[in-house]
Amino acid sequence: MIVLSPESLNEVYARHLDWYPAIQNPQSAPEHIEGLADIMFQFDLILLDSYGVLCRGSTPIEGAPEAIQQLRKNNVSFCVVSNDTLTNRSVAAEKYRTRGFDFTSNEVLTSLDITEQYLSSLESSGNIGVIAPLDHPSNHLLEGMVRLNGCNGEIPDGVDTLLFLTGAGWTAKMQENMVNSANGRQFDLIVGNPDIGAPHGDHVTATPGYFLADLVEQTIQKAKPTLFGKPDRSIFSMAIEQHQITDPSKVLMVGDTLYTDILGGNAMGFKTLLLQCGVYQNENILEVISRTGISPHYIAPAL
Template structure:
């Protein structure tokens, strides 16, 4: 843990894997939560089980652009997945354009490169897009920012947008009477005690809800840690929210629109989306008309992937053990 300044005071910020009272989820709970969230997502597409391949290298040459998720594809927590460096080197070697498309809301794509450098990836400007880019686009120019509260972080990665919003970490989870909308942005400093206070203070009220990061959980080493989508779904359910949330990250199309900037002329069927999560990467990619590759190195590590594909009805074009 480390101390950071918040409002002139030193506040303890916990690393993602060490945050106190932050839920560690089982895969069945993650999938059940995604299922409850499915009315907010694109419709399911695809048939069968998908073609099983050894790795991304088996299919990459057949596409004009490769889009890749980050957590569960390139890394688990701070540690890179062993095959990831070689896979990215292969894409460079065959001259295949790619972009990382992550639901990470801790930084804009243009500012997140040091995180990847620390993990051994030599990505260049323009090769990483995050759902924070979609958040930035959505809120730019709006005149109602002071009607929003955000589930965020001590040091906001987007102060030009969030500085006018009520900080739910700073209010100890309680949402004030002036707030009409809530942005679920970052979960690293959020935990169940704050969530319960938020839910209690929101009872009997209706809000507009936006999800910057719709992920229910992220693979961190050998655990699945709750992420903002988990808290958003729980909030919607326990407080009886009636309006569907705005989904800015995958599987919504806003983050894909950011990822396709500069590549608008490519036939969607010539784009491959690589991810570890059926309800975000694969469902979102299928809905965009992309081909999709599910890797088993993320939330499905050690699981019966074929059974989950059949149970969810979300079918990738390809499945591989890892990237």
């Protein structure tokens, strides 16, 4: 497990801004509010990040289940939009139920759902090396690929595409072996979870975006990665299409990370709400916004 500070997290994101949509900030400074209830009636759809907004690891954040019930009570449409690549819609409802949330499968959209669309379109996959535990919900779509976890991270000859699916089970030694075996080679790069890190308990742990960035920086990869999660447009576009939204300004994206939730939401023309209970917990949020150059429309302590 690699633990990141909020500062180092943002530094990695900042080094790879060319992977993400251009920064588009609100014209005015962010408005501080108490929580979602202050503004929820202004929107036709509320999109919610998961880790750092609803939960930290598997533990729900105080007040989050009650906030979801308030949305239901007031008939405000919402959808969880997460870069989780261990969960797709077929297992989402049960996973969140264990965390105190009563979501249906139609109320959760993950980057794994987007990635599975890509995987199902492949005609051949023997040239792809994938970072994912050997027991994964998408195993039926990963057949024929080289499972790098099973190779202790070493990339065999013949692999020319790397899919960074999930960091579960991925070790520092596997990362070292992958980097060493990638030296002098170039790959097409695909990442199911572009997050650099995610909050778990009282710390932030590295996620697939970090392992991708480390590989790119150490082996001078030239290809621009294909992203299947926030801040890329694809996951946002699917969410608003499914909810038949035609006016993006009537959508609120709620997140805890400036480079994914807020940058991506702003680029889509959504309004954005940054919560302080996630990766920037205990940080001076206005200083973080100033350093990154990415600003939300609203700031709140929690949901």
